[in-house]
Amino acid sequence: MHSIIPTHLKTEYLVNPLGIDSPRPRLSWMTETKARGFLQSAYRILVSADKRQLLDESGFVWDSGKVNSDQSVFVNYDGTPLLSNERYYWKVRVWDAGGNPSEWSDIGEWSMGLLSRSDWKANWIGEVFAPVEGSREAGFFRKSFAIGRPVRSATIHATAFGAIEISLNGSRVGEDYFAPEWTDYHTRVHYRTYDVTALLREGSNAVGSILGEGWYSGHIAWYGKNLYGEALRFMLQLNIRYEDGTEETIVSDASWKESKGPILCSDFLMGERYDARLEHGGWNEAGFDDSAWRSPHAFGDFKGWIHAQISPPIRVMEEKEPIAKQTLASGAQLVDLGQNMVGWVRIRLTGERGSTVTLRYAEVLNPDGSIYTDNLRTAKQTDTYILKGEGEERYEPKFTFHGFRYVEIAASADVNVIEITGRVIHNAMKPTGGLVTSDAGVNRLFGNILWTQRANFISVPTDCPQRDERMGWTGDAQIFSRTATYNMDAAGFFAKYMTDIADAQRKTGAFTDTAPFLKGFSDWSTFVASAGWADAGVIIPWTMYVVYEDRKLIEDHYDAMAAWMAYLVKMNPGLLRTDTQYYGDWLSLNANTPMDAFATAYFAYCAKLMADMSEAVGRTEQAASYGALFERIRARYNEAFVAEDGRIAGETQTGYAMALFMDLLPEETRRQAAAHLVADIERRGWHITTGIHGIKYLLPVLCEAGYEDAAYRLLLQDTYPSWLYSVRNGATTIWERWDGWTEEKGFQNPGMNSFNHYALGAVGEWMYRYMGGIDRHPDTPGFKHIQIRPIMNERLSFVDCRYECSYGTIRSRWSIEDDIADMQVTIPPNTIADIYIPYADGEPVYESGQPIPGGATDGTGASVIDLGIIGNRRVFQAGSGEYRFRTRFKSSKSPNGGSANDGTNRAQR
Numbered sequence: 040m041h042s043i044i045p046t047h048l049k050t051e052y053l054v055n056p057l058g059i060d061s062p063r064p065r066l067s068w069m070t071e072t073k074a075r076g077f078l079q080s081a082y083r084i085l086v087s088a089d090k091r092q093l094l095d096e097s098g099f100v101w102d103s104g105k106v107n108s109d110q111s112v113f114v115n116y117d118g119t120p121l122l123s124n125e126r127y128y129w130k131v132r133v134w135d136a137g138g139n140p141s142e143w144s145d146i147g148e149w150s151m152g153l154l155s156r157s158d159w160k161a162n163w164i165g166e167v168f169a170p171v172e173g174s175r176e177a178g179f180f181r182k183s184f185a186i187g188r189p190v191r192s193a194t195i196h197a198t199a200f201g202a203i204e205i206s207l208n209g210s211r212v213g214e215d216y217f218a219p220e221w222t223d224y225h226t227r228v229h230y231r232t233y234d235v236t237a238l239l240r241e242g243s244n245a246v247g248s249i250l251g252e253g254w255y256s257g258h259i260a261w262y263g264k265n266l267y268g269e270a271l272r273f274m275l276q277l278n279i280r281y282e283d284g285t286e287e288t289i290v291s292d293a294s295w296k297e298s299k300g301p302i303l304c305s306d307f308l309m310g311e312r313y314d315a316r317l318e319h320g321g322w323n324e325a326g327f328d329d330s331a332w333r334s335p336h337a338f339g340d341f342k343g344w345i346h347a348q349i350s351p352p353i354r355v356m357e358e359k360e361p362i363a364k365q366t367l368a369s370g371a372q373l374v375d376l377g378q379n380m381v382g383w384v385r386i387r388l389t390g391e392r393g394s395t396v397t398l399r400y401a402e403v404l405n406p407d408g409s410i411y412t413d414n415l416r417t418a419k420q421t422d423t424y425i426l427k428g429e430g431e432e433r434y435e436p437k438f439t440f441h442g443f444r445y446v447e448i449a450a451s452a453d454v455n456v457i458e459i460t461g462r463v464i465h466n467a468m469k470p471t472g473g474l475v476t477s478d479a480g481v482n483r484l485f486g487n488i489l490w491t492q493r494a495n496f497i498s499v500p501t502d503c504p505q506r507d508e509r510m511g512w513t514g515d516a517q518i519f520s521r522t523a524t525y526n527m528d529a530a531g532f533f534a535k536y537m538t539d540i541a542d543a544q545r546k547t548g549a550f551t552d553t554a555p556f557l558k559g560f561s562d563w564s565t566f567v568a569s570a571g572w573a574d575a576g577v578i579i580p581w582t583m584y585v586v587y588e589d590r591k592l593i594e595d596h597y598d599a600m601a602a603w604m605a606y607l608v609k610m611n612p613g614l615l616r617t618d619t620q621y622y623g624d625w626l627s628l629n630a631n632t633p634m635d636a637f638a639t640a641y642f643a644y645c646a647k648l649m650a651d652m653s654e655a656v657g658r659t660e661q662a663a664s665y666g667a668l669f670e671r672i673r674a675r676y677n678e679a680f681v682a683e684d685g686r687i688a689g690e691t692q693t694g695y696a697m698a699l700f701m702d703l704l705p706e707e708t709r710r711q712a713a714a715h716l717v718a719d720i721e722r723r724g725w726h727i728t729t730g731i732h733g734i735k736y737l738l739p740v741l742c743e744a745g746y747e748d749a750a751y752r753l754l755l756q757d758t759y760p761s762w763l764y765s766v767r768n769g770a771t772t773i774w775e776r777w778d779g780w781t782e783e784k785g786f787q788n789p790g791m792n793s794f795n796h797y798a799l800g801a802v803g804e805w806m807y808r809y810m811g812g813i814d815r816h817p818d819t820p821g822f823k824h825i826q827i828r829p830i831m832n833e834r835l836s837f838v839d840c841r842y843e844c845s846y847g848t849i850r851s852r853w854s855i856e857d858d859i860a861d862m863q864v865t866i867p868p869n870t871i872a873d874i875y876i877p878y879a880d881g882e883p884v885y886e887s888g889q890p891i892p893g894g895a896t897d898g899t900g901a902s903v904i905d906l907g908i909i910g911n912r913r914v915f916q917a918g919s920g921e922y923r924f925r926t927r928f929k930s931s932k933s934p935n936g937g938s939a940n941d942g943t944n945r946a947q948r
């Protein structure tokens with residue numbers, strides 16, 4: 040018997056979250072066992088408000104009882120109502136198919152936030168703006184209080200219009216940056232919850248907070264400052280529970296004290312200016328004399344939503360050391376961190392009081408070796424530190440971030456910079472993917488995609504992290520969303536972003552092109568309803584459903600999505616989508632996909648996804664009507680844009696790829712269209728012409744149509760324009776445009792030339808799903824039924840890919856050596872997988888050295904089932920465990936073009 044144990048307990052989207060406000064949180068777990076073919080037949084969940092009672096099983100708020108079910112993802116809590124500010128502990132045990140119980144899991148926990156408005160006893164305090172463009176000082180707020188008896192637990196709940204950093208008795212509370220992050224502050228603001236039990240002590244205590252501008256009043260994009268308002272303010276409450284059972288609440292109110300301090304300005308786009316001579320030593324400790332500080336301004340209540348943040352917070356995730364330093368002609372130092380990244384640097388230095396150090400950040404260098412800042416537009420990305428001259432000093436900014444690889448340090452001669460460290464920030468999502476191949480360029484490309492995600496998952500999925508933009512462009516986000524979910528556990532991040540999208544929705548039903556939407560600042564007629572952008576409101580929930588089985592996200596946004604579909608139908612009664620301004624296949628190269636064809640394709644696609652999602656949440660009638668709508672739009676699309684010989688209006692790679700991927704073509708036309716697509720690629724010398732949309736669809740449809748070698752040629756192409764062209768020229772992140780820099784012309788289009796834009800990195804999805812071959816089964820959401828279908832190609836000798844889905848880690852490694860295909864596959868517990876193996880006529884397939892069928896059992900009775908031959912593959916179904924298949928490769932090729940694919944030419948969704 041192998042041991043079985045549930046692990047990786049999650050509540051809602053996070054491990055042991057504090058302060059959630061969903062009344063029936065959903066519980067998920069994985070199961071660990073070495074047994075092959077493990078399927079869960081039942082589970083039992085116990086939840087208690089007391090850890091000891093959970094351990095000795097003496098008291099619960101919920102005992103699910105033994106539930107006969109294989110569900111282990113998003114099980115709804117179903118016990119007695121959960122209480123504000125309470126902590127809950129849970130454990131789970133499962134049974135296998137033979138009825139054998141597992142061990143109990145380790146204990147997971149969560150705490151509830153403040154569930155009703157009346158639970159907030161605190162007041163909004165802060166400051167009214169004294170407007171001085173670009174130089175608003177951060178406010179320091181403090182309050183002393185006494186603790187007279189032993190504390191059992193203490194929790195801080197805090198929210199802010201602005202960005203807040205909290206401290207207790209001199210220690211920073213939590214590790215979050217820019218809390219409570221970016222939302223549509225007209226509609227909603229997040230709060231954060233922290234356990235501060237360990238920071239309190241009997242006697243005098245002090246709580247402090249620093250309030251920066253954040254997204255609330257700092258610069259956003261090119262719109263200037265104070266987009267949401269001027270009055271920076273926060274609300275904080277410390278709930279203390281004493282050992283004797285009594286409770287006390289310390290709240291923000293007019294009795295706090297406020298002062299300015301060393302942070303002379305701190306702005307996301309502009310940078311920070313910090314004068315260490317103005318520090319108040321010990322300001323957040325109990326003994327501090329605050330008699331010279333003033334009373335803060337008290338504000339009335341906020342009428343919008345105050346919700347717990349459901350996504351993981353922004354944290355420092357990694358540090359980078361410089362790989363090179365040099366002195367520039369100007370005398371300034373240039374530091375190279377070796378990686379285009381997002382965050383800032385921390386410096387250790389000495390120097391005289393009043394001396395200044397100026398740090399300027401940039402992504403790339405000019406030919407003369409100076410930093411290239413033309414592409415920043417009006418963003419300054421500059422931090423300035425003024426020394427206090429007291430020995431060794433340490434500085435890093437608090438309320439700004441930069442997109443950079445290089446830092447230029449200009450300082451007076453007396454300043455000695457001892458150390459400089461890059462601090463990498465992003466929302467703290469768990470890494471879930473990995474890929475290594477025999478090609479170093481491909482590996483670097485994969486790394487560049489990851490780094491670009493790290494750089495741009497900063498509260499919202501931003502287009503870029505450096506210039507005066509950094510907005511949540513919905514088109515880029517939907518195109519990259521599937522790649523993002525392979526790289527990291529992005530379920531909570533996108534669930535939060537869907538709230539941003541829903542909050543931005545116009546009264547007409549139109550979704551917007553950016554979210555949060557800058558109401559009143561964007562021209563209300565632009566940045567709305569654009570094809571491929573606004574459609575994110577449908578595509579993202581669908582993506583979260585197929586990856587994470589998140590049905591609740593569909594339910595939560597169903598009405599919003601239905602309103603969007605109704606808007607589209609109303610605006611385009613003839614079902615050809617011609618209503619809005621479009622960006623189309625943005626940043627394509629010499630290939631214009633006609634706007635109406637592009638937009639109509641997305642219209643059809645959304646109808647189809649709505650049909651699927653309606654089905655998923657049991658709305659059968661709507662499923663049928665969206666299905667019918669899809670068919671009607673599809674028919675109109677074919678009439679209007681598809682010629683009899685399969686040519687599609689515009690004859691672009693993007694046009695063909697979208698039609699094939701989105702299932703817009705009748706069966707007979709699919710092959711013709713695919714042939715036209717490949718002919719175009721070949722005519723262009725095996726180069727890509729797509730912009731940010733076609734790029735997602737291109738390689739998958741080539742593989743589905745049997746042109747897998749063409750897909751590999753595009754991937755491995757390293758002449759301009761191509762992914763590896765950027766890699767070959769030193770890229771460490773994905774560039775915004777193919778032609779942002781070329782050997783011939785150098786930098787181009789400085790107004791729109793980011794070197795850290797993830798959209799063209801949407802090929803990451805293909806890398807996992809096709810090159811690695813790790814996918815969900817097309818009929819099943821989540822990875823409960825897995826499909827391992829790697830597209831092997833001798834241009835690479837091996838690919839090793841892994842992905843941690845909701846059930847555990849899936850691995851697919853293949854290699855081709857001496858004509859032998861070798862596949863190592865790991866399937867996680869409580870799933871089954873269809874595994875596609877190159878089919879060589881008459882050639883045997885071995886699993887762990889044994890020919891199959893027959894003999895592929897491991898003694899537990901679990902076996903590998905032969906599902907027969909599909910196209911050019913032999914398919915086996917297997918349960919959890921590790922497998923190793925070997926067979927001949929070459930003779931498996933089909934006669935017509937060397938395809939080892941099954942040639943089913945399916946549409947993909």
Ligand code: RAM
Pocket residue numbers: 502503508512514515622625796
């Ligand atoms: C640019 C953004 C983004 C794109 C829009 C249309 O400003 O950088 O990538 O979605 O335009």
